[in-house]
Amino acid sequence: xxxxxxxxxxxxxxxxxxxxxxxxxxxxxxxxxxxxxxxxxxxxxxxxxxxxxxxxxxxxxxxxxxxxxxxxxxxxxxxxxxxxxxxxxxxxxxxxxxxxxxxxxxxxxxxxxxxxxxxxxxxxxxxxxxxxxxxxxxxxxxxxxxxxxxxxxxxxxxxxxxxxxxxxxxxxxxxxxxxxxxxxxxxxxxxxxxxxxxxxxxxxxx
Numbered sequence: 001x002x003x004x005x006x007x008x009x010x011x012x013x014x015x016x017x018x019x020x021x022x023x024x025x026x027x028x029x030x031x032x033x034x035x036x037x038x039x040x041x042x043x044x045x046x047x048x049x050x051x052x053x054x055x056x057x058x059x060x061x062x063x064x065x066x067x068x069x070x071x072x073x074x075x076x077x078x079x080x081x082x083x084x085x086x087x088x089x090x091x092x093x094x095x096x097x098x099x100x101x102x103x104x105x106x107x108x109x110x111x112x113x114x115x116x117x118x119x120x121x122x123x124x125x126x127x128x129x130x131x132x133x134x135x136x137x138x139x140x141x142x143x144x145x146x147x148x149x150x151x152x153x154x155x156x157x158x159x160x161x162x163x164x165x166x167x168x169x170x171x172x173x174x175x176x177x178x179x180x181x182x183x184x185x186x187x188x189x190x191x192x193x194x195x196x197x198x199x200x201x202x203x204x205x206x
Contacts, residue, residue, distance in 0.1 A: 028132030029160035035126050037160050038136045038153050041071040042121035045109070049116040057205055061110035068109070073161040074102045080163070081177045082193070085185050093190035100197035107201040118143040134160060 044067045048060050055063060068074070078101040079086050086094065124137040133156050140149040154164035166172055184192045 027157055029134040029155040029157060031126040031128055031134045033158070034134035034136050034155035034160040035123055037071060037155065038138060039123060041067065042138070045113060046116070046119070046121070049113050049119065052113065052115045057110050057114070060113070061106055061205060064109055065106050068106050069102070071162055073156065073163050074098065074105065076156070076163050077101070077174065081174045082181055083178050089190045096194045097190055100194040104197040104201045107204040111204040
């Protein structure tokens with residue numbers, strides 16, 4: 001396997017740092033459940049990595065699709081990435097954006113996690129946030145003397161689902177996605193973003 005470097009480890013599934021708004025108690029993410037959800041995702045990801053060569057890129061994509069759909073709130077991540085223009089898009093445009101975003105996210109993981117060389121994930125702790133979210137701090141332990149990669153998952157809702165991933169504890173990958181999508185929307189609206197994401201996913205899947 002080509003050991004995932006920090007950016008690759010988080011690319012595609014990170015969301016823009018969400019707006020910190022008060023949330024009703026029913027929507028709070030219980031810390032224990034949040035940790036369990038992250039660890040279940042990590043276990044599934046490691047299993048795919050172990051079978052990576054047998055599965056191939058498209059096999060990994062098929063295996064990861066339901067796993068990521070369960071672990072991540074891809075709809076929320078899409079809305080956050082698009083930003084304010086989201087509310088101005090039609091229902092059909094929103095659905096196309098979600099489909100393209102989800103396909104790109106899964107394709108990114110299927111492409112990057114292409115083998116296993118003894119990597120492991122370690123949970124470092126869980127912090128309840130003032131708005132009811134839970135931040136699950138983890139690290140990807142790599143082999144060959146490489147430094148671990150810090151990954152913090154922001155979990156929301158009950159059952160908790162990932163709405164953001166912070167690299168090195170502070171860097172939200174979809175903050176850059178928001179800026180990028182804003183430029184694409186200026187070029188050609190929702191259709192331009194959908195076109196770009198689908199093209200990227202197709203390249204990743206070969």
